[in-house]
Amino acid sequence: MRPFGVLDDPRRRILIQALAAGFFSSAGTAAAQLFGRSPGALPAGQSIYRVSGNVTVNSQSATLKTLIKPGDTVETAPNGEIIFAVAQEAYLLRGGSRMVIEQPPERSGLVNALRLVTGKVLSVFGKGRPTRILTATSTIGIRGTGVYAETDPEQTYFCTCYGVAEVTSNTDPTSKDTVVSTHHDRPLYILAKGKEGGRIRRAPFINHTDQELMLIESLVGRTPPFVFPMQDYNAPRREYP
Amino acid sequence: MRVLAAAAALLPAAAPGIANALDFDFTAARVEASLTADDNVTRAGGSDALRDTILGVRASKGLTLPVSQRTRAIVQGFVGGEKFHKYDGLSHNFFGAQADFQFRSSGEFGAATYSVFARTQAEYFKSDLRDGYRHAYGVTVLKPLTDRVTFLGALQQNLSDGRSEVFDNHNTALRGNFDWSLNNWNTVYASAEYRKGNFVSTNCRNCDVNKTLGLVNTAVPHIIQDDAFTDTIRDAYRIDANVIIATLGYNHAFGSGQSLDVSWRYATSSLAQPAVAPATKSDFAYTLNQFSLAYLVRF
Numbered sequence: 001m002r003p004f005g006v007l008d009d010p011r012r013r014i015l016i017q018a019l020a021a022g023f024f025s026s027a028g029t030a031a032a033q034l035f036g037r038s039p040g041a042l043p044a045g046q047s048i049y050r051v052s053g054n055v056t057v058n059s060q061s062a063t064l065k066t067l068i069k070p071g072d073t074v075e076t077a078p079n080g081e082i083i084f085a086v087a088q089e090a091y092l093l094r095g096g097s098r099m100v101i102e103q104p105p106e107r108s109g110l111v112n113a114l115r116l117v118t119g120k121v122l123s124v125f126g127k128g129r130p131t132r133i134l135t136a137t138s139t140i141g142i143r144g145t146g147v148y149a150e151t152d153p154e155q156t157y158f159c160t161c162y163g164v165a166e167v168t169s170n171t172d173p174t175s176k177d178t179v180v181s182t183h184h185d186r187p188l189y190i191l192a193k194g195k196e197g198g199r200i201r202r203a204p205f206i207n208h209t210d211q212e213l214m215l216i217e218s219l220v221g222r223t224p225p226f227v228f229p230m231q232d233y234n235a236p237r238r239e240y241p
Numbered sequence: 242m243r244v245l246a247a248a249a250a251l252l253p254a255a256a257p258g259i260a261n262a263l264d265f266d267f268t269a270a271r272v273e274a275s276l277t278a279d280d281n282v283t284r285a286g287g288s289d290a291l292r293d294t295i296l297g298v299r300a301s302k303g304l305t306l307p308v309s310q311r312t313r314a315i316v317q318g319f320v321g322g323e324k325f326h327k328y329d330g331l332s333h334n335f336f337g338a339q340a341d342f343q344f345r346s347s348g349e350f351g352a353a354t355y356s357v358f359a360r361t362q363a364e365y366f367k368s369d370l371r372d373g374y375r376h377a378y379g380v381t382v383l384k385p386l387t388d389r390v391t392f393l394g395a396l397q398q399n400l401s402d403g404r405s406e407v408f409d410n411h412n413t414a415l416r417g418n419f420d421w422s423l424n425n426w427n428t429v430y431a432s433a434e435y436r437k438g439n440f441v442s443t444n445c446r447n448c449d450v451n452k453t454l455g456l457v458n459t460a461v462p463h464i465i466q467d468d469a470f471t472d473t474i475r476d477a478y479r480i481d482a483n484v485i486i487a488t489l490g491y492n493h494a495f496g497s498g499q500s501l502d503v504s505w506r507y508a509t510s511s512l513a514q515p516a517v518a519p520a521t522k523s524d525f526a527y528t529l530n531q532f533s534l535a536y537l538v539r540f
Contacts, residue, residue, distance in 0.1 A: 034389075035387055035389055035390050035421065036387035036388040036389030036390060036422075037387050037388065038350075038351055038385075038386070038387050038388070039350050039351075039388050050388075206497055207497070211350070211385070214348060214349065214350040215350050215388055217348075217350075218349065218350045223347055223348040223349045223350075224348045225348065226348050227310060227311055227345050227346075227347060227348045227352075228313055228343065228345055228354070229348075231268075232269060232497075232498075232539075233497055233498075234494075235426070235428065235492055235493075235494030235499075235500040235537075236271055236273070236498060236499070236500050236537040236538065236539040237492060237500070237502070237537070238273060238275075238490075238502050238504070238535055238537065239273075239299065239301075239319075240395075240416070240418075240432075
């Protein structure tokens with residue numbers, strides 16, 4: 001007679017050993033990396049929803065357990081991308097970017113301040129939370145808005161996906177514009193050089209999607225104001241015959 | 242009169258909706274050019290299966306009409322053609338229109354988009370018998386399952402109205418498609434479809450007389466000499482069949498508004514009506530492989 005607790009079926013033994021080794025939890029993580037997961041509000045104590053490629057927070061390699069808070073610098077290598085949330089704000093930082101989530105100065109009236117040194121970021125901000133975004137060529141004041149920015153020393157691309165943004169050139173205070181947008185209505189280029197009063201120009205809609213906006217809004221428990229996503233930046237697909 | 246009075250009473254209430262409906266946006270124009278290798282353009286079994294390569298082009302343009310916050314209509318027109326390399330009688334041009342009415346409950350990431358649609362198109366072949374109209378109507382549901390996987394389900398009725406009654410077909414299709422985004426620029430997709438209804442198979446009349454006799458006995462009276470093929474005498478038979486179609490594809494986007502699409506489609510058909518001697522069901526069974534390369538531009 002076999003003593004109690006001794007497994008007689010080798011398949012059961014393998015299964016129990018696999019469970020003990022955490023095989024299925026790591027398989028689940030791998031599956032989530034591969035096939036994604038349904039986005040929702042991040043649990044308390046978690047900042048990062050997804051990180052891929054080389055990404056650092058304050059020069060330390062970022063993992064899903066890394067916490068991000070005001071004052072931190074987030075940097076992505078060209079192959080990197082990170083999706084994260086801080087308080088009521090959520091961000092998708094694309095490859096080759098460097099962004100500082102600044103502590104706004106006291107008595108500035110600002111809740112958030114963001115400095116996009118270089119690269120590309122899609123951001124959504126909580127309602128009634130005045131925010132300032134500083135890029136290489138512009139300063140943008142926003143409130144309860146979804147925005148997308150790309151910046152380099154020559155120019156900034158800025159799309160007010162929805163909400164209100166006040167855009168000012170860093171090099172020419174006479175170049176300024178207020179954008180009231182419901183759905184990517186008036187993207188802008190803010191140039192480092194050019195004639196006075198003319199450094200802000202109309203731009204096309206590029207490099208971001210409504211699906212990405214819906215995703216990052218869901219991380220902070222919100223939905224964007226639009227219902228139907230635009231397909232203008234998704235890859236064209238074949239009609240099914 | 243009562244109807245008119247009711248309409249007059251409803252008009253003020255409907256006015257905002259009408260105004261919204263008139264506030265439309267044009268959708269981007271789309272052009273697609275494709276090259277397809279098809280190993281069974283006759284949709285027949287054994288040696289009756291003929292290979293060909295097909296050059297295709299299709300352009301479309303539409304407009305979106307918001308109806309309410311959660312509903313909208315999309316209307317699009319399209320035009321295109323397919324040029325068959327060997328069997329030119331199958332080459333054709335087409336134009337048509339499609340209307341979709343969509344509902345989405347919210348802007349939540351995972352919210353499904355439900356749609357009813359109707360499509361109609363006119364087709365003009367190099368041959369005569371297939372000329373006519375094709376219509377389709379149905380329902381679809383589009384649902385993001387995760388941030389990388391999106392599901393599309395469709396149930397549709399297809400109708401065709403050719404010059405010959407052999408090409409007057411109707412069938413019902415149930416389809417499921419999964420899009421798997423590897424990243425922003427690369428998507429793998431897989432779909433499975435089940436179609437049940439009428440289909441046309443073209444077979445050589447004199448190659449196997451016994452087979453031909455069985456095909457005639459089974460399909461009569463829906464038989465006609467197919468004028469799309471001139472290499473030998475071939476007859477088109479309309480039969481009831483079940484078709485299973487599987488598609489595996491890959492789409493690579495280039496920047497904004499351009500992509501390259503590679504796909505493989507496999508279909509297998511089985512007879513869904515009694516085979517009359519000397520035919521057996523296997524005489525009507527066929528498989529088909531289509532390899533397709535397409536370049537798509539939106540502007």
